[in-house]
Each structure stands twice: as structure tokens, then as C-alpha cells.
Amino acid sequence: MSDAEKIATCEKYRRGDLSEQEARERLGDDVIDAMRDDREAFEAAIEMSDISDFLQQNNGDEWVVNVYER
DSSP states (O other): OOHHHHHHHHHHHHHHSOOOOHHHHHHHHHHHHHHHHHHHHHHHHHHHHGGGGEEEEEEETTEEEOOOOO
């Protein structure tokens, strides 16, 4: 399977156009497990993140992204 076909298969799986079993058969367990691990790590990082450090209140009713370096 070419790299382009692997990427297309991953995208189909992410969109839900391909079942996990089909993706595992085409790409292998290690690829799907790595995708799952990456997603779980990203979700955990987002949950642990305190985004208030990146926001500042503007005029008391609107939040804007703070782009100043720390």
C-alpha cells in the first residue's frame, strides 16, 4: 500500500467512513493503536490545560486571545 493510500485510509477511519476492524485489516494494529494513543494523549492535554493563561478579558464581557509572550 502506498503512503497516499495509507493516508486516505486513515482519513476515512477518522471520518467514520471505515470501521475500526477494516482499518486494522488494512493498516495493522500498531497504526490504529498509535492513532488512538495520540488522540487520548491530546484529549488529556486539553483537559489538563488551563486556557485562562492564554485569554484576557476585554471590556469585561469579551474574551480575546492573549498573544503576549511570557
